[in-house]
Amino acid sequence: MRPSYPKRLIEVDLPIKRISAHARREKSIRHGHISTLHIWWARRPLAACRAVICAALWPDPADPFCPEAFRASARELMGNWARDHLKLCAEESGPHFVAIQKDPNLLKDNTILRRAMFDFIADFANWDNSTGRAYLETSRALTQAAHEALGGEPRTRPLVVDPFAGGGSIPLEALRVGADAFASDLNPIPVLLNKVILEYIPKYGQRLADEVRKWGDWIKCEAEKELAEFYPKDADGATPIAYIWARTIQCEGPGCGAEVPLVRSFLLGKRDSGAIGLNLEISQKHKTVTYTLKKAEKPDSFEHGTLRRGSATCPICGFTVPGARVRRQAAEKKGGANTARLLAVYCNSPKGRFYREPNEHDAKAFAKSHDYVNEQKRQMLKDGTSTVPDEELPYLRSIFNIKLIGVDRWEQMFTSRQLASLLTLTKLVRGCYANIQSQDAEFATAVATTLALAVDRQADYSSSICTWVQSGEFIGHTFAQGQSLPIKWDFAEVVPFASGSGSWDGAIEWVSRVLDNITNSRLQPGTALRASATNQPYPDDSAQLVVTDPPYYDAVPYADLSDFFYVWLNRSIGSLHPTLFRDRTTQKEGEIVQLAERNPRYAFKTREYFERLMAEALRDCRRVAAPSGLLVIVFAHKETAAWETMIQALISSGWIAVASWPIDTEMGARLRARNSAALASSVHLVCRPRENPGGSVCIDTVGDWRDVLTELPKRIHEWMPRLADEGVVGADAIFACLGPALEIFSRYSRVEKASGETVTLKEYLEQVWAAVAKEALSLVFRGADASGFEEDARLTAMWLWTLRTGEGNGVAADDLEESQQGEDDDEAAERSRKAKVTGFSLEYDAARKIAQGLGAHLEDLASLVEIKGDTARLLSVAERTRALFGKEEAQAPSTARGRKQKQLKLGFESELQEAEEFGGWGQKGVPRVGDTVLDRVHQAMILFAAGRGEALRRFLVDEGVGRDERFWRLAQALSALYPSGTDERRWVEGVQARKKGLGL
Known part of the structure; x- marks a missing residue:
């Protein structure tokens, strides 16, 4: 009740x-x-x-x-x-x-x-x-x-709780709309961020923003004086903005031994007036290469560089050093940041910005920083911590690839000059606190903490994996590729006190603008605490609303990533927050993340570990929530098993799912979204406590399986068109249907069949997928009866529809894969961008459930679906050519114009030639008519693609294929479902365009 x-x-x-x-x-x-x-x-x-x-x-x-x-x-x-x-x-x-x-x-x-x-x-x-x-x-x-x-x-005020507070979006918005916000996290850095957002800014407002700007200017002035010898101005008064470096190896070619800078491209910048880059002047006698600046009209005038797929080619002798040896040499130099070769210097002057070649003064200034850092290494902070971040940098397979070139301490992420600037900034932040504390120690903590965040911004632009962005001529930051520390062979070093991107002025201004903006919202203070989500520091039944975005299995290794910033924060303000910075690195035990397969030291962080702790966290959310309260879980995972686990944990914790809403929050083009468990939308799953009338957890209510099955299709029928009206389709719509579907199931502590057997959640979700598939097909075919189509057509339509998430067009089977160990991450990304789309992939279990919901079995559709491991791939139309046209005429037909047809880039050009050798189809020839409507549509698409106009006419008219209305109805559906820009979309639209001209 x-x-x-x-x-x-x-x-x-x-x-x-x-x-x-x-x-x-x-x-x-x-x-x-x-x-x-x-x-x-x-x-x-x-x-x-x-x-x-x-x-x-x-x-x-x-x-x-x-x-x-x-x-x-x-x-x-x-x-x-x-x-x-x-x-x-x-x-x-x-x-x-x-x-x-x-x-x-x-x-x-x-x-x-x-x-x-x-x-x-x-x-x-x-x-x-x-x-x-x-x-x-x-x-x-x-x-x-x-x-x-x-x-x-x-x-x-109503209490809103977020036990996985992270960057603070949820608690900030709770304060903004007039609630009381409590944010907690196990990781010290999000706790610190939330302290600034929820406590310091609401309390001090514009005063804090003004003081941050004031002391930011003081830090710049003092640091410029201390670091002047490391960043000298040019003799003509020009100011360097950035130094462009390349790590180096020694050529292993016979009798060579030359220094080989590891460079992706010799292009430096693209401009409206042309391009500028490096020209190689080779001395075979001295085994050296001199790099001089050169201007050109087009960017492609410059050579690719010495690197390709992780291997390096010597510009002197042409010998290619394999990738494994490149990494081995770099590892011997602990990453090689301090032995890198300076290729160019980007400067600013009253006449504008320009590149120049390195000189002797640049080398001397950089060398001085080595001595400075070595001196700093002999000094200690009051608590015995080294001033230089010497903590271990762990290896996480395919995430922390930088470890593969010998970078095993955080200090090795930086050149000595970068270390010198960051060490100076952290020291000056401590000095700010010392200067302010005599007036107001609490306010001094707020100012110093906020300044420390600006130092972190500076660190993000001051590591040896910051790249030079040629198209805009600026420095990219450390985490430009998201949650990873990849290998970057060439890198850019910012001059912190110049006027370019990544400068200290910019860091202070970005931080100050956030303070200004939040101050304008006139917030009441909230609370930020460090706590585990499995043991939240809130009383029972105290929260009117729990809203949280929990971690998703192995999607983000938060603790390890955040150590990049933790080691600097610990040195700048660790003494001001002793409960947050009591360890040398962030706490790894108790973190709810799956990492067992990425590092043996995390063998305990298995999938089962993640699921157990997540269930404990949801139970604690149930304890904290008031009887009339709600829980909103934000979830963006594409694995059906992950959803089943989350939902099972919710139900067993005493929650009833009552709604689910997909909100487009993800960037479909981001690297981690490709071929990964990521939706275009984040689904907000809304839950209520399952309670007895007296307010206790309802643990013994039994539902009837027949009643549940009767109600389910009605609910999906109500929900799916409503989502379609909002533009929610594909996988987003499937997972958005889970909320209303689960309300039926989760209102009971268990559901039983007439035999008394308990229905498992897995069994129920199979029924949900079947109901969703049926309803989706009615939308795909615009309300027409899809039962007239064979199972291959229904599966293809549903498969393509599932891939339509947000603005995306599905996941290409050969989209970006995790870069192989030690491979240059830029090379991996570049190959993924150039990869040809061949087929469309889904997680196997999702594909299996779609097929099962349609009464089909993937194993019986080998000519349509390829299964490899945990991935199922819908074959492209080109790949179906052999199956559709038989053994002898197994490939797409060619014509007398066959050579010209290659410009279509069908993906099977060589097969056209093979068909010619078999005699091909003459203009009067007609292929065997396919067994199913989908087969016939695909045959027509290939005839169109191969330019077989007469054969296509005979196929559609003389053979009667085009007189079957199902053929055109399916073609119309596929033209809407195939991703734009694909061959399939163009071919099926081409077939449709022939209909009227053929009198059909």
Whole structure:
């Protein structure tokens, strides 16, 4: 029996299309966004967090249990909004607020009141409105009205808890909309970030921003003086901005032994006026290469470089040193950052920016930094910590590839000059605290902590894996490839106090703008604590809302990654936060991440370990949540097994799933999204406590399997078209259906068959996939009966539909794979960009469930699907040629114009020639008609692709294939499902274009 709690708005609906648009736009917003305060991985967009929290805190006014007091407040607030603030949101809000402005009595209809509140939420999700006074005041008034109407004490705020706080998006937005936010994390760095966001900025506001700018200027002034000898200006007054280096090896060719700089490309910069790069002047006598600057009209005028696929070719003798030997030589030099060769210097002068060749003064200045760092290594901080970060850098297979070239201490990530600048900055941050503390020790901690975050920004632009971005002529940062530390053979070194990208001025300004922006939101302080999600420091039944984005198996190794920053924070402000910085590196035990296969030292971090601790965390969330409260879990994993585990943990922890909403938050083109367990959207799974009337956990309610199976297809039928209207398709829609489907199943502690056998979650989810597949097919074929098609057509349509996530077009089978051990990561990325799309891949288990839901078996469809390990691949049409046209005429037919047809790049050009040798098809020849509608459509596509116009006419007209309406209905569906830009899309559209001309 359902408790008499009103549904929240998020349980009823959510304007996901408009929220997703704001979340996508937010990816390009930088100034003032908390993502620019400090790097944290897998951060949630503020737009999505803000909208979800509002919808989860505010009751649905159309719900019969909604308190009248809240309805009255909501009517007044929405009425005032329509009257006074319509001009702020009229462009987006549509007709609702316009109609309400004309007739406020419309708000007496609770359904219209609900729509008005959703319009407000969608508008508030806009970054431009996030600090608007009217939006803030209205949202906070609604939050307070909801809190008090639902039994909260006056002058208190509803508590929102995030036990995996990370970068702070969720707790920040909880404060913004008027809730009380408690953020916790096991990792010290997110705790520190949340302290700044939730505690320091709300408490000190603009005063903190002003002092950070003031002391940032002081640090720059002092550091410039201390480091002047390492970064000298040129004799003509020009100022170096960046130094461009290449690690080196010794050529192993017979009798050579020359120094070989490891360079990806000799191009330095692309400009409207042309390109500039390096020209090689080779001395065979002295076995040396001199690099001089050269201008050219086009970038491709410059050679590729010495590197290709991790191997290095000597520019003097032409000998190629294999990749393994390249890595071995680099490892002998502990990465070789300090023995790298300086190739060019990028400078700024009153006349503009330019490149110059290195000189003797550059070499001497760099050499001086060696002595400085060696002296620093002999010094210790008060607690006995070395001033230089000598902590071990672990190896994580395919993530920390930098370890493969001998970088096994964090200090080795940096050149000696980079170390010198960072050591000076950390020392000066300590000096800032010493200067301020006599006036206000707590405020001094806030200022020094925020300045330390700026030092971390500087470190991100000051490692030996920062690259020179040729297209924009700026320095890329350490984590430009996301959550990894790849091998970068050539790198760029920033001059911290110059005017280029990655400078100290930039670090201070980026941080200060975040302080300004959050200050403009006029927040009440929240709380940030260090705690495990399995043992949260909150009382039972205390949180009205738990919203969290938990880790996803092995997606991000947070603790190991964050050590890059931890070792510097420990040296700058570790003494100010002794409970956070009590160890040399971040705590690895208890971290809920799967890493066993990436490093033997983490053998205990197995999949089972992850699942056990995640279940414990969800149980603790259940303990913390109030009986009337909600849990919102953000999940973006494509493995069905991962979803099953998460859902099982939710159900066994006493939660009922009541809704799920996909919000477009992910960048489909990012490297980690390719061929990885990542959705285009993050699914927000909404749950309620499963309770007895007295408020205790309901542990013994039994559901009838027949009733559940009867209700399931009805619920999916209601839900799927609704998602399609919001633009949610493919895998996003499949996982978005889990919420409403699971509400049926999870409302019981167990579901039994008539025999008394308990139904497993796995068994139920098989039924969910079948129901989703059936409903999806009705959408694909626009309501037509898909049963007229054979199983291969139904599977192909559903497969392609599943890959349609957001703006993406599915995952190519040979998209980016994790770079092989030691391989140059840039080479791996470059090959992935050039790879030809051949077929479309899904996780095997997902593909199996799709097929099973359609009454098909993958193993029986060998001519359509290829199974390798845990991946199933839908073959491209080109790959089906042999199966479709028989043994002798097994390949796509050729014509007298066959040589010209090669420009089509069909993917089987050599097979065209083979067909010619067999005699091919004459213009009068017609292939054997395929057994199924899909086979016949694919045959027609190949005839079109091969330019066999007459054969295609005979196939469609004389053989009668084109008189089958199912043929054209399937062709129409496939033309909408095949990704744009693929051969398949072009071919099927070409076949469709012939229909009218053939009189069909």
